[in-house]
Amino acid sequence: MTIYGPVRSWRLGYSLGVDPLLPPKTCTFDCVYCQLGSTRRKVDGPEDVKNYVDPQTIRKELASALKKLKQESIDYVTLSGVGEPTLYPKLKELVTNLREEVGDLKIAILTNSSLMWRNEVREALSLLDLVVAKLDAVDEETFQAINRPSPRLRISMIIDGLRRFKEEWGSDKLALQVMLIKDVNNSAEYLMKLSEIICELSPKEVQLNTVLRPPAEKWVKPLELHEMQEAASLIREYSSSNVITAYQPRQVKGELKVSVVEELELKVIDLTRRRPCRISEIASILGLRLEEAESIVKGLVADGSIVEEAYGETIFYKAKV
Ligand code: SF4
Known part of the structure; x- marks a missing residue:
């Protein structure tokens, strides 16, 4: 099943999920906070991915799901799921198909940003309405500690990919998502370093998250409400960005009327x-x-x-x- 939901999230409102990769989780990262547990298939890029659903099948499933829903109750069709969606080997074809299928609905992606240094990935993402890109760290040591990436990835490549996306396509469709972990990346000093990069990228929005679901590693702890508020204020002050947090969700459209009640x-x-x-x-x-x-x-x-x-x-x- 590649289509799931609609799911309500504080980041995007109501979205119908499209998961183009098949379980188990396939990712370029093995984040210590991942709610899906440890990464069983940690890979470098789409070349390493063999287990995926073809774009035509996804399109058919999406068409069928949309028929059963009231489209006006969905805020986004969102590419995400069990792993990193930019690993999908036919990303541009998939995005083009989705765009044709959804009509006026908006399409978003939740990406860990790890492949945005690749031209073909940035080009495919440019066809979407919103790219929610992960940025938990701005130095190599913290990046390795939190995201535990595949061996070829460096934080400099990821920040460079985000910079190039902004240069090529502007920052209107870019949102940054930052996961804050207590005593790892939430010191005032670290948040200021993060704010410098945020300021440079000038995203439409910064989504601050903390560990509100069971993490892959038990030592990982969430920030408390006041710590999240302090972090949000600091980032707002230094980067002039629009910051929303997991504790202060955005307004979403009215109550969803899901017409599918079977199964x-x-x-x-x-x-x-x-x-x-x-x-x-x-x-x-x-x-x-x-x-x-x-x-x-x-x-x-x-x-x-x-x-x-x-x-x-x-x-x-x-x-x-
Ligand atoms: S990038 Fe996302 S799916 Fe991949 S390990 Fe991190 S949290 Fe999990």
């Missing part, structure tokens, strides 16, 4: 295979009342299809992969 159990399994979810998220994403979601989840936990995992005081549900 709820399969949907819960699919959803929680992609990322651990709270019960409230499952209810919200599937358009259910809390009690209905609880009843479905309870059954799936009982038959072993999904498991509970506590993170802090919150219970998340994830499918057995």
Whole structure:
């Protein structure tokens, strides 16, 4: 299944996800905070990817999903999923197909920025409405500590790729996403270094995130609300950017009316295979009342299809992969 959702996120509002790579997670990074666990297939580039869905099949699945939804309730069709979407070997063909299929809907991508130094990747991304690009570090040591990239990647290549994207296509369609980890990249000194690069790239928006889902490594800790607010203020002050945070989500369109109500159990399994979810998220994403979601989840936990995992005081549900 390459189409999932709609999923509501603080970054993009309601989006219908397109996941062009097949599980298990295939990525150029192995981030310490990854909610999908450790990267089993860490690769250098699209040449190393053999396991993917062809663009025509994705287009057909998207057309079918869009038919079942009220398009006005979706903010974006979003390329993301189980791994890094710019690893998709036929990225430009895929993006062109999606563009033809979605009509007036906007298309976004959530990328880790690792391949934006490649001309063909920047060219494909230029066809989208919004490129949400990860930038957690601005020096090599922190980059290696947080993102644990494939051996050929350097932070200088990634920042250079972002600079070139801005030079070639402007910064109107560029948003930066920064994951802040307590005592790793949230000191005032580090945030100022980050702000210098943000200022230079002048993205449309900076999305500050912290570790709100179970991370790949247990030592990884989130920032508290006041620390996020301080970080956001500092970045706003030094970079003059529009900063939103995971604790202060953007306004989204009204309540989603999901017309698809069949196969709820399969949907819960699919959803929680992609990322651990709270019960409230499952209810919200599937358009259910809390009690209905609880009843479905309870059954799936009982038959072993999904498991509970506590993170802090919150219970998340994830499918057995
Ligand atoms: S967080 Fe994103 S970039 Fe990092 S390992 Fe997970 S999928 Fe890859």
